[in-house]
Amino acid sequence: MQGKQLPKWNEIPPGGAILEPGNSVKRPTGDWRTFRPIIDKEKCVRCLLCWVYCPDAAIKIIDEPYRTASGKEWKFSVEVDYTFCKGCGICVEECPVKAIEFVEEVK
Amino acid sequence: MSQSATSRPVYRSPFDLPREEYLAPGHSLCAGCVAGMIVRHLLKVAGPNTIVVTATGCVEVSTTLYPYTSWRIPWIHVAFENAASVASGIEAAIKVLQRKGVIDPNKRINVIALAGDGGTYDIGFQALSGLLERGHKVLYVLYDNEAYMNTGIQRSGGTPLFAWTTTTPVGKVWKGKWQQKKPIAEIVAAHRIPYVATANPAYFIDMVNKFRKGLEVDGPAFIHVIQPCPTGWRFDPRYSIKVAKLATETAMWINWEIENGEFRVTVPVPKRKHVKHYLRMQGRFRHLTDKEIEEIQRFIDREVEYINKRLGKEVIGPLVE
Numbered sequence: 487m488q489g490k491q492l493p494k495w496n497e498i499p500p501g502g503a504i505l506e507p508g509n510s511v512k513r514p515t516g517d518w519r520t521f522r523p524i525i526d527k528e529k530c531v532r533c534l535l536c537w538v539y540c541p542d543a544a545i546k547i548i549d550e551p552y553r554t555a556s557g558k559e560w561k562f563s564v565e566v567d568y569t570f571c572k573g574c575g576i577c578v579e580e581c582p583v584k585a586i587e588f589v590e591e592v593k
Numbered sequence: 594m595s596q597s598a599t600s601r602p603v604y605r606s607p608f609d610l611p612r613e614e615y616l617a618p619g620h621s622l623c624a625g626c627v628a629g630m631i632v633r634h635l636l637k638v639a640g641p642n643t644i645v646v647t648a649t650g651c652v653e654v655s656t657t658l659y660p661y662t663s664w665r666i667p668w669i670h671v672a673f674e675n676a677a678s679v680a681s682g683i684e685a686a687i688k689v690l691q692r693k694g695v696i697d698p699n700k701r702i703n704v705i706a707l708a709g710d711g712g713t714y715d716i717g718f719q720a721l722s723g724l725l726e727r728g729h730k731v732l733y734v735l736y737d738n739e740a741y742m743n744t745g746i747q748r749s750g751g752t753p754l755f756a757w758t759t760t761t762p763v764g765k766v767w768k769g770k771w772q773q774k775k776p777i778a779e780i781v782a783a784h785r786i787p788y789v790a791t792a793n794p795a796y797f798i799d800m801v802n803k804f805r806k807g808l809e810v811d812g813p814a815f816i817h818v819i820q821p822c823p824t825g826w827r828f829d830p831r832y833s834i835k836v837a838k839l840a841t842e843t844a845m846w847i848n849w850e851i852e853n854g855e856f857r858v859t860v861p862v863p864k865r866k867h868v869k870h871y872l873r874m875q876g877r878f879r880h881l882t883d884k885e886i887e888e889i890q891r892f893i894d895r896e897v898e899y900i901n902k903r904l905g906k907e908v909i910g911p912l913v914e
Contacts, residue, residue, distance in 0.1 A: 492660070507662065508665040509617075510663040512661065515619055539630055539797075541629030542629055543616065543617070574823075
């Protein structure tokens with residue numbers, strides 16, 4: 487809602503209902519982050535544990551084939567959605583092969 | 594009404610879970626709050642034909658910051674104490690509308706009540722008891738972060754013994770909370786409802802299958818989920834799942850279910866750890882002396898003995914480490 491005016495009292499739906507489901511996607515929480523998780527696609531074993539444990543649904547499953555340097559074929563990959571990742575580090579801690587690096591955000 | 598219900602699959606691995614997200618990202622739960630993960634999986638299991646009622650609590654205030662909402666399904670909040678009553682009313686209304694043919698009688702609409710420990714243990718208890726007694730077909734999910742975290746860590750009926758909160762401070766006389774945690778799931782089980790379970794998000798396969806069973810049963814279902822809270826329990830957000838796992842490994846939290854009167858422990862712990870591993874990870878227990886830790890350990894030993902005796906076999910093993 488940055489820059490935009492909030493609706494006036496007579497424009498609000500009765501009961502203050504929000505008619506657009508899931509519109510919190512307009513409110514990125516990625517700027518909360520002080521540490522950034524980076525997934526190493528070479529090391530990743532695609533167990534999906536980071537996707538399961540992420541409280542913010544900030545891990546995306548990308549349905550694109552990926553070939554590692556050692557010649558292993560994967561049908562999909564996981565990526566961090568930095569628009570919403572709050573940088574809690576649960577994925578870093580829970581990754582069974584330690585394929586997620588946690589680096590400080592520097593601007 | 595049960596045709597679509599029986600077709601619900603058993604979840605065996607993360608690959609069986611639906612990819613759709615019904616809780617949109619962008620909610621303002623604290624970083625590392627496991628409630629987000631619990632609600633995500635609850636809605637994944639429930640699917641789009643779901644109405645969620647939440648009591649006031651962390652999930653309610655942080656997912657619906659006006660004019661935004663994180664819910665991609667119908668959602669309602671009325672007051673702190675009446676999540677169960679509102680859910681009963683919605684369920685009764687759906688039944689009437691289906692009888693009158695306004696909505697398709699074969700369509701299965703899940704009604705889920707979601708409340709924290711304050712909204713269940715203390716404030717919403719009589720509404721919950723009424724729902725269970727009337728037998729509405731509602732799944733009641735309690736995410737238990739063991740204090741009123743939303744308003745700033747005040748003690749609730751769910752706060753464990755010796756835990757620090759802002760209303761049970763630590764000083765010369767007070768050593769955190771004086772009382773034990775209320776065994777809410779056993780109180781609910783005493784209502785003789787078809788399904789009662791306790792679940793742990795660290796054992797997510799077990800948790801989602803409990804959500805599935807809770808939505809399938811014909812009658813009220815109650816699921817008590819532990820939810821580690823980095824802000825109120827005072828630990829680094831990255832250890833949220835680790836703390837949850839330790840709760841089960843030390844038998845502070847036992848994952849059991851009662852399905853139609855049959856009691857089962859769904860996550861057996863062959864070798865149990867000392868509770869100090871769990872307590873020492875959290876800042877709210879940092880004031881504990883070894884004597885107080887031993888007191889908690891003795892209490893847990895009694896609980897484990899009670900569970901094993903109830904089952905007639907040893908599912909929670911002896912203390913090692």
